[in-house]
Amino acid sequence: MSESTTIWVIIVAMGLGSFGLRYLFLGVIGDREMPEWVLRHLRYTAVAVLPGLVAPLVLWPAATEGQPDPARLVAAAVTLGLGYVTKNVLAAIFGGAATLFLGLYFL
Amino acid sequence: MASFWDRSSFWRGFRDGLPFVLVVGPFGMLFGVVATEAGLPLVQVMSFSIVVIAGAAQFTALQLMADNAPTLVVIASALAVNLRMAMYSASMTPHLGALPAWRRALVAYSLVDQSYALSVMEYERQPEMTLAQKTSYFAGVIAPVLPNWYLATLVGALVGQSIPDSFALDFAVPITFLAMIGPMLRTKAHVAAAVVSVVCALLFAFLPWNLGLIVAGIAGMITGAFVELRSENKGMA
Numbered sequence: 001m002s003e004s005t006t007i008w009v010i011i012v013a014m015g016l017g018s019f020g021l022r023y024l025f026l027g028v029i030g031d032r033e034m035p036e037w038v039l040r041h042l043r044y045t046a047v048a049v050l051p052g053l054v055a056p057l058v059l060w061p062a063a064t065e066g067q068p069d070p071a072r073l074v075a076a077a078v079t080l081g082l083g084y085v086t087k088n089v090l091a092a093i094f095g096g097a098a099t100l101f102l103g104l105y106f107l
Numbered sequence: 108m109a110s111f112w113d114r115s116s117f118w119r120g121f122r123d124g125l126p127f128v129l130v131v132g133p134f135g136m137l138f139g140v141v142a143t144e145a146g147l148p149l150v151q152v153m154s155f156s157i158v159v160i161a162g163a164a165q166f167t168a169l170q171l172m173a174d175n176a177p178t179l180v181v182i183a184s185a186l187a188v189n190l191r192m193a194m195y196s197a198s199m200t201p202h203l204g205a206l207p208a209w210r211r212a213l214v215a216y217s218l219v220d221q222s223y224a225l226s227v228m229e230y231e232r233q234p235e236m237t238l239a240q241k242t243s244y245f246a247g248v249i250a251p252v253l254p255n256w257y258l259a260t261l262v263g264a265l266v267g268q269s270i271p272d273s274f275a276l277d278f279a280v281p282i283t284f285l286a287m288i289g290p291m292l293r294t295k296a297h298v299a300a301a302v303v304s305v306v307c308a309l310l311f312a313f314l315p316w317n318l319g320l321i322v323a324g325i326a327g328m329i330t331g332a333f334v335e336l337r338s339e340n341k342g343m344a
Contacts, residue, residue: 007151010168010181015158017186023215025197031205040332044300045198046227047291048327049191050220051301052308052320054284059309063277072278079282083289089225090126092286100278 071103111210113243116236120225120247127221127252130283132259133276134162139263141166145173149264156260160219160253164188167317187316194324195223202230202241210242217249224287231293295338300331 034042058076060066079096083089135156142152142165155165168185176184195218203214226245230236236244263269270276292298304327311319 004148004151006178007147007172008154009178010172010185011151011154011158013182014155014164014168014185017182018159018161018164018189018192019216021186021189021192022196022218023212024193025200026204026211026215026218027208029197029200029204030208030211034201037332039201040335041328042198042201043231043335044297044328044331045194045324046224047288047297047300048304048331049194049320049324050224050284050288050291050304052304052323052327053191053220054281054288055305055308056312057278057281058285061277061281063272063275072275072281075278076281076285079285080289083286084292085289087290089123089283089286089290092289093126093129093283096282096286097279100275100282104275 071100071107074103074107075100111206111239111242113237113240116240116243117247117250120229120244121250122247123225123229124221124248124251127225127283128255130221130279131252131256133270133274133279135256135259136263136266137269138162138165138169139260139265140267140269142169142260143264143267145169152264153257153260156257159185160217160256161189161192163317184316187318190317190321191324192218194328195220198227199223202227203238203245205238206242214242214245217245217253219249219252220284221252222248224284224291228287228291294335296331296334299334300327303327303330 054076058072059068061069061072063069064072075096078099079092082095083092086092138156139152142155143149147155155168159165164185167188168181171181171184196215199214199218203211206214222245225248226241229244230241288301292301304323307323307326308319311322313319314322
């Protein structure tokens with residue numbers, strides 16, 4: 001198999017696989033009723049996945065070769081705090097970004 | 108045919124999705140640059156971003172291909188990074204499961220971290236939303252995000268240069284995710300789920316194939332459901 005063919009195989013398999021994962025429940029369950037205990041768990045999906053996704057990125061940033069970085073830690077705390085208090089995603093993003101740039105400049 | 112179009116929901120979604128162009132842009136460009144430098148022709152670089160639309164999985168695949176890993180290992184590892192998408196799919200099902208199959212397929216194709224998180228947040232904030240409003244909001248969120256993912260990949264591949272490190276754009280992803288997490292912490296159950304997720308993600312970071320995140324996700328969901336149930340029971344007593 002030539003290298004180019006191998007790459008096409010990877011692209012197509014990843015495409016089908018990713019779509020399959022994304023369609024898994026939407027497609028198979030559709031509008032059938034799900035039991036209450038399942039729904040109860042699903043209500044917490046976002047808040048159970050996203051924090052776990054960012055925690056290593058915040059604590060061990062690739063840009064500093066995995067060393068905790070004060071500017072990034074402070075920016076993360078400010079972003080989370082602003083989001084929590086204001087409930088405004090945009091305000092949190094810009095507040096966090098401003099903190100990061102100030103921190104990188106001064107810290 | 109039923110209409111799934113709700114103009115004001117679409118534009119509200121569009122407005123909420125717009126700032127995420129700031130993340131998708133640099134990230135997509137970086138993929139375009141790195142993939143091109145790895146020797147992929149333009150058509151394959153673009154196919155990656157159009158067919159897969161999952162930055163982290165795409166970078167994983169590139170890295171493993173550069174390390175000459177066996178094809179099956181490349182595919183399995185990259186898909187493992189995307190396992191969380193199945194959780195997103197399950198979480199969206201109570202909201203959008205009633206759509207016709209081809210529309211559900213479109214939603215599935217464009218189900219990424221940003222479109223999922225913003226939509227689920229909006230659906231919870233406004234539980235009385237109709238199916239049309241929910242669908243239009245989701246479409247609104249992805250409208251600025253997806254085209255810019257493709258475009259940024261193209262620009263990166265053609266220009267061959269990403270945004271300099273001094274802009275610290277590596278942190279754009281964490282900041283935008285944290286900005287979404289803040290407003291999600293509405294109850295004790297949400298906070299507990301998030302804390303358990305963070306602790307587990309860090310504890311199990313050593314697991315291969317990003318499986319630590321799946322452990323964290325499941326543990327977080329169980330925690331949230333448990334705390335919710337317990338506070339409900341207390342409320343009744």
